[in-house]
Amino acid sequence: MExxxxxxxxxxxxxxxxxxxxxxxxxxxxxxxxxxECGQEARTTYNFSGRGEVYSYTTVYEPPAGxxxxxxxTVALIKLEEGPIVTAQLTDLGDQPxxxxxxxxxxxxRLRQDGDERGMIVYGYKFRPVLARVSA
Amino acid sequence: MSESNNNLLLKPVHPVGIVGYGAxxxxxxxxxxxxxxxxxxxQAALPIxxxxxxxxxxDVATMSIEAARNAMRxxxxxxxxxxxxxxxSESHPYAVKPTSTLVxxxxxxxxxxxxxxxxxxxKAGTEAMVAAIGFxxxxxxxxxxxxxxxxxxxxxxxALEYTAGAxxxxxVLGPADxxxxxxDATYSYVTDTPDFWRRAYARYPEHGQRFTxxxxxxxxxxxxxxxxxxxxxxxxxxxxxxxxxxxxxKFPQRxxxxxxxxKEQIAAGLLxxxxxxxxxxxxxxxxxxxxxxAEPGDRVLMVSFGSGAGSDAFAITxxxxxxxxxxxxxxxxxYIARRTLIDYATYARYRGKITMK
Numbered sequence: 001m002e003x004x005x006x007x008x009x010x011x012x013x014x015x016x017x018x019x020x021x022x023x024x025x026x027x028x029x030x031x032x033x034x035x036x037e038c039g040q041e042a043r044t045t046y047n048f049s050g051r052g053e054v055y056s057y058t059t060v061y062e063p064p065a066g067x068x069x070x071x072x073x074t075v076a077l078i079k080l081e082e083g084p085i086v087t088a089q090l091t092d093l094g095d096q097p098x099x100x101x102x103x104x105x106x107x108x109x110r111l112r113q114d115g116d117e118r119g120m121i122v123y124g125y126k127f128r129p130v131l132a133r134v135s136a
Numbered sequence: 137m138s139e140s141n142n143n144l145l146l147k148p149v150h151p152v153g154i155v156g157y158g159a160x161x162x163x164x165x166x167x168x169x170x171x172x173x174x175x176x177x178x179q180a181a182l183p184i185x186x187x188x189x190x191x192x193x194x195d196v197a198t199m200s201i202e203a204a205r206n207a208m209r210x211x212x213x214x215x216x217x218x219x220x221x222x223x224x225s226e227s228h229p230y231a232v233k234p235t236s237t238l239v240x241x242x243x244x245x246x247x248x249x250x251x252x253x254x255x256x257x258x259k260a261g262t263e264a265m266v267a268a269i270g271f272x273x274x275x276x277x278x279x280x281x282x283x284x285x286x287x288x289x290x291x292x293x294x295a296l297e298y299t300a301g302a303x304x305x306x307x308v309l310g311p312a313d314x315x316x317x318x319x320d321a322t323y324s325y326v327t328d329t330p331d332f333w334r335r336a337y338a339r340y341p342e343h344g345q346r347f348t349x350x351x352x353x354x355x356x357x358x359x360x361x362x363x364x365x366x367x368x369x370x371x372x373x374x375x376x377x378x379x380x381x382x383x384x385x386k387f388p389q390r391x392x393x394x395x396x397x398x399k400e401q402i403a404a405g406l407l408x409x410x411x412x413x414x415x416x417x418x419x420x421x422x423x424x425x426x427x428x429x430a431e432p433g434d435r436v437l438m439v440s441f442g443s444g445a446g447s448d449a450f451a452i453t454x455x456x457x458x459x460x461x462x463x464x465x466x467x468x469x470x471y472i473a474r475r476t477l478i479d480y481a482t483y484a485r486y487r488g489k490i491t492m493k
Binding site: 010011014015047089092107108109110120121123131133134135 | 201241243467476492
């Protein structure tokens, strides 16, 4: 049972809430309170847009415990448009191929359940190919 | 009706409208012919072309979050201005633990907000909308969000398996003068009618076969629509568009014709042939597809139906604000066009019909 950890991380996991450094303007994700760019205190929250592109990726066929139900799935390094790189699963790929540079957007999805089917459902960010606007 | 018709309308003290709206449909589609192939050797008549199927990592909470984000983009208000986030569904992920708190947290609406999950079969979404109209129209809140979303259940091989889809919509209700469409009036018609239910701990619902038609769907929708039109002194010809609860293709076509609406009036909102019955999302996702193309001044009649049973009818007028707001978020047809066909085996896996232990 890790409910306290899931609860503590909910804002960054559900909505990519990070921080912006008030001294050098660097955008930080995950939030860490000390700016890694200038070393000063950075506690101002910042809502990331969720837009970015695939920096690199791999497909997992032998998943770690807790992720078996989703395998095989693709994990990517996503370069967010504000700068930071985050690791996340890609989703809603369907038959769409993934390439380095594919534009993606953040969605909030089920990551896994804590323990068995009686445990809490853990939600968090994943990324998917940007939804095409075809009808406008 | 014995009482004066106008007294039966649900009208708030302050005029209310739709400030923002957003839809969501998952990517995967199961053709009805696949269900027929597996269960009837391909002999069954098909009630729709295909239905939407949620991915392995989707449920009513995640789908509601995406629709809510789309609605907030169109409304362009701060989420901290919402005083209610209400989610109507018959497939909430937990038996006990609100979907609405999760949605409110994800869109940044916490903590100064009312949150609740609603349940009334397929009209849980419009039920939340009527309540939100009351919340805003009484002056208790400036903005309230109402969502109707489902990942509908159908027993393998049952008639409902052909149509039980996934999707829905979110609406930000607010002052009429800030709205992209005003809610002119609503009316609700409810009786105790046992046409469809799911008992506690039961995985799949039961239904009354043909009993779901005349005394349930058709009775409640026609009564609600006619009472609303009588009380507002309108007729079918006054509405550019109409959308009715859509459990299959035939029912909404027939109820439209009974009420004097043409095929053209219901075409834009009739999505069931390509996404299936989205239950609490069914009537309202049709409304989002209409708002995506409507012009200022167009009037829309929406009537939901929830088994159990009841209907909520809405008279809506589109305003000038629709033009600048609708393309702040994906249109409903964008989600419908994003489409990956799956076979019955993949569907069985995605919907948890294969037990692993």
